[in-house]
Amino acid sequence: RDHNFAKYNDSTSDFLNVPYDYISVMHYSQNAFKNGTEPTIVTKIPDFMDVIGQRMDFSDYDLQKLNRLYNCSSSLSFMDTCSFELENVCGMIQSSDDNSDWQRLSQVPAGPTTDHTNMGECEDSGYFMHFSTSAGAVGNTAALESRILYPKRGFQCLQFYFYNSGHDSDRLYVWVREYTSAHPNGTLRLIEEIKGSPANYWQLHHVSLNVTSKFRVVFQGVKGSGLSSGGLSIDDINLSETQCPHHVWHIRNFTHLLNTSPAGQEGNIYSPPFYSSEGYAFQVNLYVNGTTDSPFNLAIYWHLISGANDDHLQWPCEWRQGTMVLLDQHPDIRQRMSNQRSITTDPQELDASSKYFWGRPDEVGSTATFPNGSTFMRGPGKGTSAFLTHQRLRSRDFIKDDSIYILLTMEDISHLLSTQPSASPTVVTNASNICPENPCENDGVCIVVDRAPVCRCPAGDSWWYMGEKCERRGSSQENIVIAVSSTIAVFVVMLIVTITTAVCLKKKYRKGKGHGETLTLED
Numbered sequence: 001r002d003h004n005f006a007k008y009n010d011s012t013s014d015f016l017n018v019p020y021d022y023i024s025v026m027h028y029s030q031n032a033f034k035n036g037t038e039p040t041i042v043t044k045i046p047d048f049m050d051v052i053g054q055r056m057d058f059s060d061y062d063l064q065k066l067n068r069l070y071n072c073s074s075s076l077s078f079m080d081t082c083s084f085e086l087e088n089v090c091g092m093i094q095s096s097d098d099n100s101d102w103q104r105l106s107q108v109p110a111g112p113t114t115d116h117t118n119m120g121e122c123e124d125s126g127y128f129m130h131f132s133t134s135a136g137a138v139g140n141t142a143a144l145e146s147r148i149l150y151p152k153r154g155f156q157c158l159q160f161y162f163y164n165s166g167h168d169s170d171r172l173y174v175w176v177r178e179y180t181s182a183h184p185n186g187t188l189r190l191i192e193e194i195k196g197s198p199a200n201y202w203q204l205h206h207v208s209l210n211v212t213s214k215f216r217v218v219f220q221g222v223k224g225s226g227l228s229s230g231g232l233s234i235d236d237i238n239l240s241e242t243q244c245p246h247h248v249w250h251i252r253n254f255t256h257l258l259n260t261s262p263a264g265q266e267g268n269i270y271s272p273p274f275y276s277s278e279g280y281a282f283q284v285n286l287y288v289n290g291t292t293d294s295p296f297n298l299a300i301y302w303h304l305i306s307g308a309n310d311d312h313l314q315w316p317c318e319w320r321q322g323t324m325v326l327l328d329q330h331p332d333i334r335q336r337m338s339n340q341r342s343i344t345t346d347p348q349e350l351d352a353s354s355k356y357f358w359g360r361p362d363e364v365g366s367t368a369t370f371p372n373g374s375t376f377m378r379g380p381g382k383g384t385s386a387f388l389t390h391q392r393l394r395s396r397d398f399i400k401d402d403s404i405y406i407l408l409t410m411e412d413i414s415h416l417l418s419t420q421p422s423a424s425p426t427v428v429t430n431a432s433n434i435c436p437e438n439p440c441e442n443d444g445v446c447i448v449v450d451r452a453p454v455c456r457c458p459a460g461d462s463w464w465y466m467g468e469k470c471e472r473r474g475s476s477q478e479n480i481v482i483a484v485s486s487t488i489a490v491f492v493v494m495l496i497v498t499i500t501t502a503v504c505l506k507k508k509y510r511k512g513k514g515h516g517e518t519l520t521l522e523d
Contacts, residue, residue: 004033016068021061022048029053050391057328057337075334079149079156079239083117083331084127090237095143095218100136102129102144102221110134110230111165116202117236117331119401128235131221133166133228145177146217149239156209157244158217159333161202163233168197169224172232174207177216188218201252202235204327204405206244238333245325245407247274249284254404258390261288263295273305273370276410280317281307281361284324284408285381294385298393300324300406301381302343305368306361315363316356318347319414325407326388329400337396343382344413351380444470 021027022043030039030049043049058066066072082090084104094101104127107113114120115128131142162172172194177186192207209217217239221232249271251257261267264287271284287299302322322343328336349357355364357380365379388398398404435446440455442465447454457470464474 004028016065018061018064018068021059022051023054023059024062025055025058026062027052027054051395054337054392056339056388056392056396059337060335063334076152077241078334079151079241080146080237081239081332081334082146082237084115084129084235085117085125089129091147093145093147095145095220098141098143098220100131100140100142100221100223102131102142102219104128105130105233108132108165108230108233111200112163112202112233115235116161116163116401128163128233129219130231130233132231133170133221133223134230136223138223138225140223141220143175143218143220145219146239148179148214148216150214151211151241153241154210154212155241155243156211156239157242158207158209158237158239159244160205160237161235162194162205163202163235164196164198165200165230166198166228166232167224167226168195169226170228170232171195171222171224172234173220173222175218175220176209176211177218178211179214186216198230201403202401204248204250206248208244209239236329236331238331240333243409245409246277246411247408249406249408250403251286251406252403254399255402257288263287263289264292268299270368271406271408273307273376274408274410275307275309276320278320278412279307279309279313280320280410281305281309282322282410283378284406285383286406287385289390291385296390297385298326298387298390299383299385300341300387301383303381304345304358304361304365304379306365306377310360310362315360316347316358317345318358319412319417320345320410321413323407323409323411324383324387326398327405327407329397329405338407339388339392339398341384341387357382440470441465442470442473 022045028041029052030041030043032040032053034040039049041052043052080090082092084090087104089104106115106125106127108130112128115126117128118126120126129144133140158174164170164172173190174192174194175188175190177188179186191209194205209215219234251269257269261269267289268285268287271286273281273283275281281304283303283305285301285303287297289295290297291299302324304317322345324341326339328338330336345358347356347358351357351364353364357364359379361377361379365377367375368378369375393399435448435453438444438446439453440446440457442458444455444457444465447456455468455470457465457467459465466472466474
């Protein structure tokens with residue numbers, strides 16, 4: 001592995017005018033290729049010793065290099081982001097078809113007391129949009145519309161943080177206003193209604209849009225019938241042409257869990273039960289302080305559990321991919337470095353008891369209990385004991401508002417097994433049978449093309465052989481002689497043609513002049 005430590009100068013390696021990147025996903029860790037007790041890589045700035053070697057995601061500088069290297073002027077998936085820090089609120093407009101407005105605020109007495117972007121850490125900054133339901137008539141509405149957006153893919157995921165300090169009856173509706181040639185002024189289509197009890201914290205929401213024509217996103221707040229002292233607030237909006245996660249596991253008071261949870265089984269927590277789109281039930285198991293063999297890490301595992309649809313599903317569960325993403329809550333989706341791990345359900349995999357690992361949970365699992373006291377069966381788990389170190393956990397915005405979010409998706413990937421075309425059988429032909437005696441001259445090589453012998457002739461920088469058997473030699477000097485000779489020949493021919501033409505014209509002119517004089521004498 002010595003080549004991993006080879007050094008190159010700037011004639012071979014190009015930094016693309018980007019500063020040295022200690023947090024690049026391509027950077028080796030301090031102990032990479034270690035065969036002793038000392039680190040193999042020592043950073044010139046000691047503070048970065050524990051930073052190098054991250055494998056979470058591309059860094060900001062990684063993206064800059066990729067964009068410059070491949071001349072990427074726009075993103076394939078990114079559409080918009082807004083944290084409302086600027087007074088123009090990202091080009092959003094207040095609708096004229098309502099009777100109230102959204103306000104750009106930094107705090108509300110009933111909550112939120114801070115925005116989600118900065119969480120009150122930056123003085124004279126930190127804004128969000130708020131629709132007050134503490135006054136006005138029942139049914140009052142306020143609509144906030146995004147700028148016009150132009151989709152490329154036909155599916156989008158809208159992500160935003162929502163704070164409800166109003167009443168249970170207050171509602172937030174997400175619409176899209178679609179513009180087509182038939183409806184140039186746009187038509188509204190309801191996408192999702194968001195409701196729930198007031199809470200004293202920001203909550204993450206995902207909304208799938210699936211729009212194919214140019215459109216605006218519309219946030220409509222509606223005052224309910226109950227008594228309210230606050231209202232509805234939104235912040236940190238991101239829109240991208242990606243698929244939304246199927247489920248979100250929100251873990252609150254996470255700092256307390258980090259400080260008090262022991263390593264091992266006593267310090268693990270389980271997610272609520274979730275269902276895939278096909279009906280498989282599953283849970284995710286998180287070791288907050290790692291396993292006993294690997295402490296000070298987040299460890300994460302995926303389990304199938306018994307569910308209401310088990311009698312109608314295929315067992316063992318085959319070729320489903322479960323994806324677990326610890327969300328980096330940076331307000332701009334382009335600068336996030338979320339941490340992800342995926343598992344795949346191999347139907348032939350066996351557990352320690354020689355049972356199918358991904359078999360029906362009530363046949364291969366063990367009894368477990370939900371917080372409400374009801375029992376169920378939980379199958380074995382698969383994941384990693386080194387999901388993320390605590391040091392990296394604290395280095396980004398994974399923990400924000402004392403919360404973390406784990407995004408979960410389970411999808412069928414069995415189609416990937418049959419997408420590759422089968423290779424055509426290769427017919428091996430013995431070249432010696434067709435080229436028994438090399439017919440090529442001048443060191444030419446005989447090869448077989450379409451079951452027939454063909455000579456491949458040698459060539460140099462200024463010479464080559466050609467012909468069916470490489471019998472004729474050519475060179476750059478001969479080409480020059482031929483080119484010069486051709487030029488001279490063309491010049492001579494043109495000169496002869498010119499002289500001949502001039503002589504003929506001169507004779508014709510003299511003849512015409514003599515004829516003209518004869519006519520004059522006759523007069």
